[in-house]
Amino acid sequence: MSMKESLTSSNRQYEIIQQIGRFITGKYAVTAVLSALVLYFTFPVYWTFVSSIKTMGGIHAFPPNFIPVEIIDPIWKNYTDLWFQRAFNMFTLNSLVVAIVTTVLVVTFGTLAGYGFSRFRFPYDDYVFIGILGARLLPPIGMLVPFYRLFSIGELIDTRIALIMVYTYMNLPLVVWLMRNYFVSIPADLDEAAYIDGATRFQTFKDIILPLAKPGVAACAILTFLFSWREFLFAFVLTFTEASKTIPVGAMMMLEDVVILWNYLAAAGFIAMLPALLFVILFQRHIVSGLTAGAIKG
Amino acid sequence: MASRSTTKDIREGFGLFSGDETGDVGPIREWINDKFMFVVLTPPLALLGAIVLLPTSYLVWTSTHITNQYRPDEFIGLENFIQVFQDPMFYLSLQHSVMYVLGSVTVAFLLGLTAALAINQVMSKRVRSTFTVLILLAWAVPLVVTGLIWRFMLHADYGIVNGIFMELGLISENLGFITDPTLAFISIIVVDAWARAPFASILLLAGLQTIPEDLYEAAKVDGANFLQQFRDITLPHLKPQAAIALLIMSMFAFRTFSIVFAMTGGGPANSTRVLATYIYSVGITQSRLGYASALSIIMIIITLIFVSIYVLQVQEDALETA
Numbered sequence: 357m358s359m360k361e362s363l364t365s366s367n368r369q370y371e372i373i374q375q376i377g378r379f380i381t382g383k384y385a386v387t388a389v390l391s392a393l394v395l396y397f398t399f400p401v402y403w404t405f406v407s408s409i410k411t412m413g414g415i416h417a418f419p420p421n422f423i424p425v426e427i428i429d430p431i432w433k434n435y436t437d438l439w440f441q442r443a444f445n446m447f448t449l450n451s452l453v454v455a456i457v458t459t460v461l462v463v464t465f466g467t468l469a470g471y472g473f474s475r476f477r478f479p480y481d482d483y484v485f486i487g488i489l490g491a492r493l494l495p496p497i498g499m500l501v502p503f504y505r506l507f508s509i510g511e512l513i514d515t516r517i518a519l520i521m522v523y524t525y526m527n528l529p530l531v532v533w534l535m536r537n538y539f540v541s542i543p544a545d546l547d548e549a550a551y552i553d554g555a556t557r558f559q560t561f562k563d564i565i566l567p568l569a570k571p572g573v574a575a576c577a578i579l580t581f582l583f584s585w586r587e588f589l590f591a592f593v594l595t596f597t598e599a600s601k602t603i604p605v606g607a608m609m610m611l612e613d614v615v616i617l618w619n620y621l622a623a624a625g626f627i628a629m630l631p632a633l634l635f636v637i638l639f640q641r642h643i644v645s646g647l648t649a650g651a652i653k654g
Numbered sequence: 655m656a657s658r659s660t661t662k663d664i665r666e667g668f669g670l671f672s673g674d675e676t677g678d679v680g681p682i683r684e685w686i687n688d689k690f691m692f693v694v695l696t697p698p699l700a701l702l703g704a705i706v707l708l709p710t711s712y713l714v715w716t717s718t719h720i721t722n723q724y725r726p727d728e729f730i731g732l733e734n735f736i737q738v739f740q741d742p743m744f745y746l747s748l749q750h751s752v753m754y755v756l757g758s759v760t761v762a763f764l765l766g767l768t769a770a771l772a773i774n775q776v777m778s779k780r781v782r783s784t785f786t787v788l789i790l791l792a793w794a795v796p797l798v799v800t801g802l803i804w805r806f807m808l809h810a811d812y813g814i815v816n817g818i819f820m821e822l823g824l825i826s827e828n829l830g831f832i833t834d835p836t837l838a839f840i841s842i843i844v845v846d847a848w849a850r851a852p853f854a855s856i857l858l859l860a861g862l863q864t865i866p867e868d869l870y871e872a873a874k875v876d877g878a879n880f881l882q883q884f885r886d887i888t889l890p891h892l893k894p895q896a897a898i899a900l901l902i903m904s905m906f907a908f909r910t911f912s913i914v915f916a917m918t919g920g921g922p923a924n925s926t927r928v929l930a931t932y933i934y935s936v937g938i939t940q941s942r943l944g945y946a947s948a949l950s951i952i953m954i955i956i957t958l959i960f961v962s963i964y965v966l967q968v969q970e971d972a973l974e975t976a
Contacts, residue, residue, distance in 0.1 A: 377880030386775045390785055393769050397792040397852065403814060404803050419817040469698035476691040484699070486965060491706045493961045495909035497930040498950040501716060501937045502709035525705040532698065556683060557690035586796035588912045593938055604798045608916060611802070618806050625799040632794030640787050647853065648860040651902055652895065652968075 401629065407622035408434055415618045434623040438606075444624065446598040447606040454516050454602060455584040458523040462531050462580045467573060470535025471561060475544060485536070492529035496589060499525070504593055514596045522594070523584040531576045534650050538572030539565065575646030578639055582632050603628045717947035734948035744949065746924065747932040754843060754914075754928055755907045761847035762903060763896075766854025771888075773855070774862045786859070793852035801916025804845040808832055808917075835925035838918050842926050846913050850906070854899050861895030862888070898967060905960045909953075929953050 379385055406423070407415060409432070414421070438444040473485055503522055504513075512518040542565055550560040566573075588604040595601045601609075607624035610617050636643060686693055717735070720728045738744050769789055776782045795803075807814045808831035816828040831841045865887065873883050911930040914920065920927035920935070933953065937946025 373881055374879040377882075386772050389768060389772045390776070393765070393772065394785065394788045397789050397848070400800075400803050400807060400848070401791050401795065403807060404799075407806065416812050418812045419820060420812060420814045465698040465701055468694040469702075472691060472695035472698075476695070478691065478695075488702065489965060489968075490958075490961055491702070493905060493957070493964065494954055495905075495930070495957050497909055497911055497933055498954045498957075499709050499713065500933065501943050501946045501950060502712040504938065505716065505721070505943055506709060506712060521705060524701070525709070528698070528702060528705075532702075556687045558683070558686055558693075561690075561694070582794070586798075588796065588798035588916075589934075592798075593934075604796050607799055607802060611916075621802055621806065625795075625803050628799045629795045632796070633791060636790045636794045637787055640783060640790065643790065644786065644856055644860075647856055651853075651857055652860065652898055 401633070404622050404626050404629070407619060408626045410619050410622075412617070412619055434619050435627075438620055438623055438627070442606070442620070443598045443601075444603070444606055444627065447601050447603045448627070450516060450600055451585055451602040454519045454523065455581050457516075457520050458527065458584040459577050459580045461520070461524055462527045463573060463577050466528055466531030466576060467535050467566070467569070469532045470537075471539050471565065473532070473536040474539035474542075475547065488529045488532050491525075492533065496522075496526055500589065500593060503590065507594060513594055514600050516600050518594045519587075519591060519600065519602070522590045523580075523587060526587070527580045527583055530650055531580060534576055534646065535569070535572055537649060538569050542568050571642065571645070574639070575642045575649070578635055578642055579646045579650070582635060582643075585631055586628070713947050713950060716944050717951050719944045721942075721944040721947075730944070734945050735952070737945065738948050738952060743924070743927070743932060747927045747929045750839075750925075750927055751908055751929040753839070754846070754910065755904050757840075757843035758846035758850060758907045758910075759900060759903045761843065762850035762907075763854050763900060765847060765851035766856075766899070767858055767896075769851065769855040770858035770862055771884075773859055786856070789852050789855055791852075792848055793856075795849070797849060797910075797912035798916045800845060800849045801913040804841070804848070805832060805917045808841055832918055833922055835922050838922060838926050842914055842917055845917060846907060846910060849913065850903055854903060857895055857899040857902075858892065861892045865891045894967075898964070901960060901964045901967070905957060905964070908957065908960070 473481065503518075503525075507513050507518045512521075546564055546568075547560050550564045551557075555563070585602075586604060587602075588608070591602045591605045592608060595605060603624065607621060607628055610621035610624060716727075718729060718731060720730050720734075773782055773785050773789075776785065792800075808816075810816065810828050810830040810833060813828075813831070815831065816825070819825045820828070829837060831837050869887050869891075870883055873887060878886065909930055910928060911934065914926055914928055914931050915934070918926040920931045929949070930953075933946050933949050936942050936949060
C-alpha cells in the first residue's frame with residue numbers, strides 16, 4: 357500500500373467515525389435510545405398495574421393483551437379482595453408503622469451523630485466513623501442468623517419491634533454518614549459566630565445549623581422510609597402472622613397458593629411499589645442527591 | 655465547603671466560649687452545653703453498638719458451635735469452617751454468585767452508561783428530569799416485587815415476554831425462561847441488571863455533569879468528533895465515578911437474595927442458587943444455625959475485600975476535596 361492510499365483510507369475511516377458520531381449524538385438517535393430505555397425500564401411497572409386490574413382469565417390469555425380489554429367489573433376487585441380477604445389492611449398498617457417509626461428513629465439519631473462527627477474530635481473518631489461505614493456495607497444476609505436467634509431468645513419474633521430494630525441497623529449507618537457529610541459542607545464559622553453572639557451549643561445546633569441541613573434530613577428520611585418499606589428478607593424470616601407481616605411478604609405469599617393468583621400478586625406488587633413511585637415522582641431531586649452523596653462521598 | 659483545618663480550629667476554639675460566657679443558663683442547660691459532644695454522640699453510638707456489635711459477636715459465637723433446635727449448643731471450634739471448605743454446594747453457590755455479579759454488573763453498567771450519556775445530551779432541564787424520573791421508577795420497585803413481576807412476565811405459558819418475542823417472530827414456540835437451567839440463570843441476571851441500572855445511571859449522570867463544558871467546546875474547535883470526545887474527555891473524567899459505581903453495584907449484586915428467591919427460589923436443580931439463598935436455606939429452612947453462621951462469616955470476609963477498596967477510594971476522594 358502506498359503512502360497516499362493509506363492516508364486516504366485512514367481519512368475515510370475518520371469520516372465514517374465522524375458520521376457515526378454525528379448520528380449517535382443527533383437529536384433523533386438520542387430520542388430513539390432514550391425512548392427504548394424508558395420503555396424497557398417502565399414497562400414492567402405498567403404491566404404490573406395492567407395485570408392488577410385483570411381477571412384470572414385475562415391473566416392467562418395468550419398472546420397477552422397490552423391494553424386490559426378484559427378488565428374486571430368492578431375494576432378494583434383484586435384490590436378490595438386483598439384488602440378485606442387477604443389481610444392487606446393489616447400488612448399495610450404494619451408496613452407503615454415499621455417504616456415510619458424506623459425513619460423517625462434513624463433520622464433523629466443519625467442527625468445527632470452526623471453533627472457530632474462533623475464538629476467534634478475524640479480519640480479514635482476516624483476509626484469509629486469508618487467502622488460505621490463498614491457496618492453499612494456488610495451484607496444483611498450475613499446478619500440473618502444472629503438476628504433471627506437473638507429475636508427468638510428475646511421472644512421478639514413476629515413483632516414489629518424486631519423489624520424496626522433490624523431496619524435501624526440497616527439504615528442508621530448510612531444516615532450518620534450522609535448527615536456528617538452534609539454538616540461538614542456547612543461552614544463551622546457559623547457555629548462560631550453563634551457562640552460569639554451568646555447562643556448555647558444546643559441553640560446553635562437547633563436554630564442555626566439544623567435549618568440549613570433540612571434538605572439533607574429530607575433526603576435521609578425519604579431513603580430510610582423507602583428502604584424500610586421495600587425490605588423483604590428480614591420481614592419474610594422474622595414474621596409469621598398478620599401481626600407483623602409487611603406488604604412485600606404479602607406479595608410473596610401469593611406464590612404459596614396451589615394456583616398462583618397472578619392478578620392478586622400484581623395488585624399486591626403495585627401496592628408495594630406505590631409509595632416509592634410517588635416519592636420518586638415528587639422528590640426526584642432529593643432521592644438523586646441522597647443516592648449520589650451516599651455513594652460517592654460514602 | 656469547610657476545609658478540614660478550619661473545622662479543627664473551630665473545634666479547638668470551643669473551649670473559649672463555654673460556661674458563663676454563653677449567657678444566663680440553668681444548671682441542666684449548662685451541663686448540656688458543656689458536654690454537647692456527649693449529648694449528640696452517646697445515644698446514637700450506644701444504639702449502633704447494641705444493634706451492630708451484639709449480633710456481630712453472636713454471629714462469631716454461633717459459628718463455632720453446633721446450634722440447632724434439637725441439641726444444646728455445643729462448642730466445636732472451627733469445624734463449621736472446615737466443613738464449608740469441603741462443601742460442594744458452597745463452591746457451586748459461590749461460583750454462581752461470582753457469575754451473577756459479573757453478568758449483572760456488566761449489563762447494568764452498560765445500560766446505565768447509555769442512559770446517562772443519552773440523558774446528558776438532552777438540553778432542556780425539564781425533559782432531562784422527566785427522563786430521570788422514568789428511569790428511576792425501576793429502582794423504586796421493591797426487589798422482591800421485581801422478581802415476582804418478572805417471573806410473571808417471563809412465564810412459559812402466558813408471559814408477556816414470550817408474547818412479544820412471538821409477535822416479533824423471534825421464536826416459534828414459547829421459551830421456559832424460568833424452567834430451563836441456562837435460561838433461568840440468564841433471566842435472573844437480566845432482571846437484576848434491570849433493577850440495578852437506574853442506580854448506575856444516576857451516579858454516572860452526576861459524574862458527567864461535573865465535566866466542564868469548555869473541555870468539549872475546545873475539543874469541538876479542534877475538530878474532535880463524538881467518539882474522540884468520549885474517549886479523551888468523558889471516559890477519563892468519569893473514571894472515579896465509574897469505579898465507585900462498579901464497586902457498589904458488585905457489593906450489592908453479591909448479596910442478592912430477593913430477586914433470585916422470588917424468581918426461581920434457587921432452582922431449577924440449583925442452577926440459580928447463589929450464596930445468599932444458600933445461607934437462607936441452611937440457616938432458616940434446615941435450622942443449621944452454626945453452619946449458616948460460618949457461611950455468613952465467609953461471605954462477609956469476601957465482602958470486606960470490596961469494602962476496603964471502597965473505603966480507601968472514598969477516603970482518597972475525601973482528602974482531595976478537603
